[in-house]
Amino acid sequence: MAGHHDEYQVHRAKILTPAFYVLLFFTVLGFLLIAYRFVMGIGAVSNLSDGYPWGIWIAYDVATSTAFACGGYAMALVIYIMNRMKYHPLIRSALVTSMFGYMLAGMSVMVDVGRYWNAYSFFIPSRWQPNSVMFEVAVCIMAYNVVLIIEVLPAILERFIHMKNDKFPKIKHYAMIIYPKLDKVLIFIVVLGITLPSMHQSSLGSMLIIAKSKLNPIWHTEMLPLLFIINALYIGYATVIFESFASSMAFRRPFEKEVQQLSKIIPYVTGIWLAVRFIDLYIRGQLSAAFAGDFYSWMFMAEMLLILTGTYILMWNQYRRSPRMVFIAAMFLLIGGGWFRFNVYLIGFKPHGNWSYFPSLPEFFITVGLVAFEILGYMLLVKLFPIMPKVHGEHGAEAAKAH
């Protein structure tokens, strides 16, 4: 992989932009609310109840945000499994997004867990319950967090190795020792980085299989693990597209051509997903319920409309040539794919008894704060370390000098 290291560059730009301060404000607000939650308890900040023991912290931060964070996974599949090395320049930014996405999931679980002081049991194997789906998800997410950090590590080491001035001689010294060794084992880490999400993304679906009497039959199926893993894939590609366009616009870089080519894969993935979804509904005899016109049916149709529209756009060559249309399609798929996960985890979920749930304001701002933290970290990292794909030609030199 030594040949790929000159594919990336540090995005040299001002760090303290107005956007930075806005994000910082929401991050600080979010973390203050989290501190309040740990002092006063979950009930003080959230609308969680015995009927709805999980809310947006799990439905968004864990179930949906880890799918948004599947960019690294989806890219690794294309690059290393399908051997499309031309997409390699996109991997680091995708991995950084994934890293922050999964970190967000891990932090949210700690905020959401009622008796967080028991969480250390997780590191004591004698207290494990290895038959539990939730255990599998927890182990996998934690392991994948570590894997992602190791995968991003070369970018950080490179920065210190290629540093012009000797501000951190010790770090540079160690970086020079670790870097070649890490480079040799990195491919195994990459393999692990493909395996782990395959495991826990499907398990995120398995989690709701147990709730047969509570989850609406439009969404409750034995096929949930399969649906979740395919869903994670196309959300992952859509995230890579979104993130690439968004950073190109925000950082005034030329568009990365590769993502438009990448978008060609998406209709195949969504096609398989839609086929599984509809065949499953047909076999279980729930098609009429899905189009009955009640609240749940409308939620299902919204989910379908978003995914079908995104798929339709990306099926046509002339649309795939237009950055605007590709971006719009990616947004449809992100919202549609996330909608499906929300439907499974929250909207289609009806506990026994007369319960209702809607996130409270502090609960919502904790999630906003964590998302702001994620974007903030991304912006900071790409400006400090070689993560963005190298820009070629005179256009690139210009962009690198901008700001």
Added chain:
Amino acid sequence: MSDNTLFSTGLHRRDFLRLTAGLTALMGLPYAMHTKVAEAATADNRPPVIWLHFQECTGCSESLIRSGHPDPAALILDLISLDYHETLMIGSGHQAEKSLEDSMKANWGKYILVVEGAVPLAEDGIYCKVAGKKAVDSLKDAAEGAAAVICIGTCAAFGGVQAADPNPTQAVSASSLVKDKPVINIPGCPPSPYNLLATILYYLTFNKLPKLDKLGRPEFAYGRRIHEHCERRPHFDAGRFAEQFGDQGHSEGWCLFKLGCKGPVTFANCSVQRFNDVGVWPVSMGHPCIGCTEPDVMFHTSIYDKAQIHEITPPDFYPNANPAPRGKGADPVTTGVIGMVAGAAIAASAIMANKLPKGGDDEEDKA
């Protein structure tokens, strides 16, 4: 439990203690009494039981020998001394009749007489004869020397199917013919075998009959209505009824009242004690209660007629079938803020999309 086979030998100590503890609970006695019950059940003078069959289907006997703990062999040989039972005894013909006479003579005044079936009175009672003896005479002779008479099953207790209109044999209940002895009715079609065992053990333990209701049924088993402890009761209180067999409500396990369930007028412990040692009973299988422990319900009204309910509303101490709303829902401020954030995100995406070039380069799609 030990093996439930017909041929297993004896009753294991642990199983025996479990049985007596269970029966103690069934009789509504304090837990500490179970040693007393166990002692009574192991005493040397195990009660001789004489079991007579008249106009019946042997379903009650079937029910008894289907009880898993104790299994039939242990029940007949260890727990009680079943001296005469036409379907279970080994002997036949004159030999069988001799053992009946011998047992009656030997245990005169001490044995428990169990009667299964109704007794016909028409044309001097010629419609049911065993060994050439009319049922009415057999009953009279056997009851004379009995310590107590237990009428098992609805036929013996209330006449049952034989006594239903037009009653061609003029069948009457066995309990109505025994005047000078204590009579316990254990109705049911069939009754739970544990109600019989518990009654016998109660008698052995305390040397007196359990408290009976005005129809002669032990109150510990027949003191409450099926309806009071039915697992489908919350559906009744919430007004969720199965309207016909196989409909949505029926498959969802809703209340069977509209299908003719007699639970609201039937006093029995079926909904608590259940059957076959696996916790089943008719209502759990989706069939309405037919009211077989009541003299005026089963065989006198249609199975699918609705019962008359006198107490429609549930007692205050029942959990509410229509629980109040719980959990915090949406409030205007939160909804507004979340809506604004979502709107801003969509607007930002739209602006971004608008800024992106519409057309693209031609060099693409070689992937």
